Amino acid sequence: xxxxxxxxxxxxxxxxxxxxxxxxxxxxxxxxxxxxxxxxxxxxxxxxxxxxxxxxxxxxxxxxxxxxxxxxxxxxxxxxxxxxxxxxxxxxxxxxxxxxxxxxxxxxxxxxxxxxxxxxxxxxxxxxxxxxxxxxxxxxxxxxxxxxxxxxxxxxxxxxxxxxxxxxxxxxxxxxxxxxxxxxxxxxxxxxxxxxxxxxxxxxxxxxxxxxxxxxxxxxxxxxxxxxxxxxxxxxxxxxxxxxxxxxxxxxxxxxxxxxxxxxxxxxxx
DNA sequence: AGTCCACCCTGAGGGC
DNA sequence: TGCCCTCAGGGTGGAC
Ligand SMILES: [Zn+2]
Numbered sequence: 001x002x003x004x005x006x007x008x009x010x011x012x013x014x015x016x017x018x019x020x021x022x023x024x025x026x027x028x029x030x031x032x033x034x035x036x037x038x039x040x041x042x043x044x045x046x047x048x049x050x051x052x053x054x055x056x057x058x059x060x061x062x063x064x065x066x067x068x069x070x071x072x073x074x075x076x077x078x079x080x081x082x083x084x085x086x087x088x089x090x091x092x093x094x095x096x097x098x099x100x101x102x103x104x105x106x107x108x109x110x111x112x113x114x115x116x117x118x119x120x121x122x123x124x125x126x127x128x129x130x131x132x133x134x135x136x137x138x139x140x141x142x143x144x145x146x147x148x149x150x151x152x153x154x155x156x157x158x159x160x161x162x163x164x165x166x167x168x169x170x171x172x173x174x175x176x177x178x179x180x181x182x183x184x185x186x187x188x189x190x191x192x193x194x195x196x197x198x199x200x201x202x203x204x205x206x207x208x209x210x211x212x213x214x215x216x217x218x219x220x221x222x223x224x225x226x227x228x229x230x231x232x233x234x235x236x237x238x239x240x241x242x243x244x245x246x247x248x249x250x251x252x253x254x255x256x257x258x259x260x261x262x263x264x265x266x267x268x269x270x
Numbered sequence: 271a272g273t274c275c276a277c278c279c280t281g282a283g284g285g286c
Numbered sequence: 287t288g289c290c291c292t293c294a295g296g297g298t299g300g301a302c
Binding site for chain 1: 293294295296297
């Protein structure tokens with residue numbers, strides 16, 4: 001499932017391939033991955049040139065020369081890649097035919113992903129509704145602590161809410177909470193200042209190291225060239241229920257709330 | 271306003 | 287072999 005490190009890896013790959021290329025043609029095989037009208041989507045993109053690629057949370061941002069912005073959210077199984085002999089796409093949803101002869105494919109098994117076109121102002125407004133970037137130099141532990149105080153939600157749910165902080169999904173939420181010794185169901189406003197500092201450091205460390213490992217591949221995630229990430233063997237709590245905690249050898253527990261699994265060590269996390 | 275939850279989807283894997 | 291069930295969880299819209 002693409003979270004911040006996986007999207008960052010894809011964005012860095014795309015930055016090497018896409019800026020300066022022009023969309024010659026667009027084939028929409030699965031219209032329900034496009035938010036709004038697919039005709040307008042086509043009209044806004046065919047003949048336009050990619051200027052730059054960046055990331056905001058789990059969104060891939062493509063600035064076009066027309067001033068419009070293509071925003072791609074990969075959902076659970078979304079994937080971008082160039083159609084080549086060694087790259088297999090099982091569920092293509094959109095083909096972008098590029099001017100250098102290659103085809104950029106948006107592939108999505110479950111079609112939870114969404115592609116959308118924004119004007120610059122519309123995107124600024126939308127982006128302003130999202131929380132801070134956890135890896136930004138401007139993001140401080142005091143920002144996290146202050147925001148935690150205003151919510152009684154379980155901390156795992158709080159971390160998944162993109163209005164609080166962007167880019168965190170279930171894997172890295174669980175990993176960060178284990179590293180900082182906080183139980184996933186602890187109400188956000190009952191996290192002490194010291195603990196919020198630990199959580200802040202853990203979150204950044206976990207995300208940075210996952211980027212260095214090019215993301216976590218458990219099932220579907222692939223980078224632009226079709227390769228999986230190397231971070232799955234580094235996970236210390238996610239998916240390890242029934243096994244021994246790597247920090248204290250107590251048994252890892254799995255619980256479920258808000259329709260998602262949470263993994264924790266009863267000894268290390270309170 | 272804040273919080274919760276069903277829903278959108280498909281494939282993998284287990285039980286029988 | 288095959289059918290049915292559960293599980294995976296990002297984002298959203300509607301309920302309370
Ligand atoms: Zn432990």
